[in-house]
Amino acid sequence: MIFRQLFEPLSSTYTYLLGCEHTGHALLIDPVVNSIDRDLGEIQRLGLTLAVTLDTHIHADHITGARHLKERTGCRIAVPAIDALPCTDLGVTEGVPLRVGSVVIEALHTPGHTSGHHAYVCGERLFTGDALLIDGCGRTDFQGGSAADLYRSVTTKLFTLPDEQLVYPGHDYQGRRVSSVGQEKARNPRLGGGKAQAEFEQIMAALNLPYPKFIDHAVPGNRQCGVCPTDLPEQMQAYCGRMTESVQG
Amino acid sequence: MIFRQLFEPLSSTYTYLLGCEHTGHALLIDPVVNSIDRDLGEIQRLGLTLAVTLDTHIHADHITGARHLKERTGCRIAVPAIDALPCTDLGVTEGVPLRVGSVVIEALHTPGHTSGHHAYVCGERLFTGDALLIDGCGRTDFQGGSAADLYRSVTTKLFTLPDEQLVYPGHDYQGRRVSSVGQEKARNPRLGGGKAQAEFEQIMAALNLPYPKFIDHAVPGNRQCGVCPTDLPEQMQAYCGRMTESVQG
Known part of the structure; x- marks a missing residue:
């Protein structure tokens, strides 16, 4: 398996790239909207095609890159089925493996x-x-x-x-x-x-x-698979996803 | 590959067990003399046979388990060839892979x-x-x-x-x-x-x-692939290898 650990410094988020050497298909776990050019560049350098984005949860500190990656590449969007987001293509469930070529993902709720x-x-x-x-x-x-x-x-x-x-x-x-x-x-x-x-x-x-600063922007945007909020201050619009709050407090 | 990370608490040493699923042969990196029963128990539980011990260097803080493991199992002892220890069976060198079944080790000097x-x-x-x-x-x-x-x-x-x-x-x-x-x-x-x-x-x-407390005991013992010193205080004899000094200071 091809594996890369990619770091998004504004929200200190790790995005994980998993690629199948046989089919050339790749999966991104927890992509961030303001790093999608970096992610797509890495996928291209490795000679891979993005097949699926997969989020672990509805994030409150950054905007997922799922929607924009789908628009750019035609990939499918996977999220936990239990979150029942209408914008997704695949719902993952514990006990049902997700396969991307030879890469097999087992979900745990x-x-x-x-x-x-x-x-x-x-x-x-x-x-x-x-x-x-x-x-x-x-x-x-x-x-x-x-x-x-x-x-x-x-x-x-x-x-x-x-x-x-x-x-x-x-x-x-x-x-x-x-x-x-x-x-x-x-x-x-x-x-x-x-x-x-x-x-x-x-x-x-x-x-x-303290109350999370971005949760009221990020959660609605992420429930739409990654829509940048339109009601953020202008300097934040330039960095949609620039939400640097710690999730662990 | 079968992989286990084993911890020897007296010297805070990690011993690594690498096993080939096909041949059932195993290799131990940096075994410690006072943990060889634990190591052999793990190898047995996994249905493996110890083929090789491999040290990274001549340790100053604990006694290698290589000699005793060879006596117990008939395994071969590998160390860096540059150290030229007469007690060993295999000298490893950068550029020449060491193979134990499908497990391939590349040495770096x-x-x-x-x-x-x-x-x-x-x-x-x-x-x-x-x-x-x-x-x-x-x-x-x-x-x-x-x-x-x-x-x-x-x-x-x-x-x-x-x-x-x-x-x-x-x-x-x-x-x-x-x-x-x-x-x-x-x-x-x-x-x-x-x-x-x-x-x-x-x-x-x-x-x-400070001057390492055990170096004068450990280095001669390890140059013989793991002979417990005979001139240690009695309470240390019971725990040959009980050398808890930090290597990093």
């Missing part, structure tokens, strides 16, 4: 950061979106978020994967790029070291995070 | 921590030994060590690998397990961020590390 959030397993790699970050996790106070749900998602679905399973997060704000299930189980300060659910819930409740 | 140190590339993984640690590197003041050599080794041989190449270090003292070339290039505080050689040499010179 991991509610907690949002109610519809899914993580994706592809061979030795786990794409955790905002459910599990390196030494952290996404906040749980909006979009049907729930610390209890996130605890169950991480401890029963992600931490039960092999220790060597590679953790590729949806964001990192300190330049870290990869971890493993064993590492997060051992030392994630919110969820690792065998923490009990009550302790995790206390940690999340005590964060006292 | 990476002097600096020791003069004979080698890192090993196996597919998407890079086993860096003590040349490059997560957010750190091995000390350079003994065994033919040289900060100038280490700088050249890391910047010309390791940092020129793809950003996605996974970095599996020889040690970690904080429970981190995996990184990537891109991550270390960007944020390794000693070698990342485009640091110049002079700056790295200053950092290493300013560490002012």
